């Protein structure tokens with residue numbers, strides 16, 4: 478992701494977090510020569526621990542607009558961890574002009590999604606497919622960037638986006654701007 482952002486603006490600074498230390502170690506190795514990108518271990522269920530961590534504070538100016546990307550991570554938070562609360566916490570802390578991206582697996586009344594969720598939760602302990610209404614709540618109070626909340630592959634597809642996939646309805650996402 479940082480390569481995409483920095484191809485547009487080389488001054489973009491990126492902080493990745495993951496709860497898995499081995500993922501963070503891989504990211505750090507990949508960005509070892511990149512002074513504009515870093516990573517640390519954190520639990521996405523605890524947004525203040527991410528936003529108030531000295532690494533984040535030392536790397537980003539959170540008083541200016543920034544973007545939070547919750548891609549493939551809210552689906553790993555249980556109902557008890559409350560992904561809607563997590564998204565709300567990030568939204569509340571962002572200054573005006575900031576962006577939130579959330580793209581996660583979707584329960585679109587496809588029985589295959591239910592079967593996949595069962596297999597994921599059984600094998601890996603997480604992977605919850607949630608209905609459109611829950612995804613909509615991630616963006617409460619934000620202005621959605623066109624085309625809004627849609628199946629992930631319908632969000633500004635380009636020549637690399639598969640048009641016909643059997644899993645087209647398995648994930649959705651949007652980008653919202655804080656007014």
Ligand SMILES: C[S@@+](CC[C@H](N)C(=O)[O-])C[C@H]1O[C@@H](n2cnc3c(N)ncnc32)[C@H](O)[C@@H]1O
Pocket residue numbers: 494495496497500519520521522547548549550553554
């Ligand atoms: C589907 S991958 C998404 C990776 C990346 N965001 C992307 O879009 O390619 C899920 C990642 O979320 C991490 N993860 C799962 N639960 C988490 C949590 N509670 N806090 C932080 N990271 C978590 C996993 O370790 C895994 O690396």
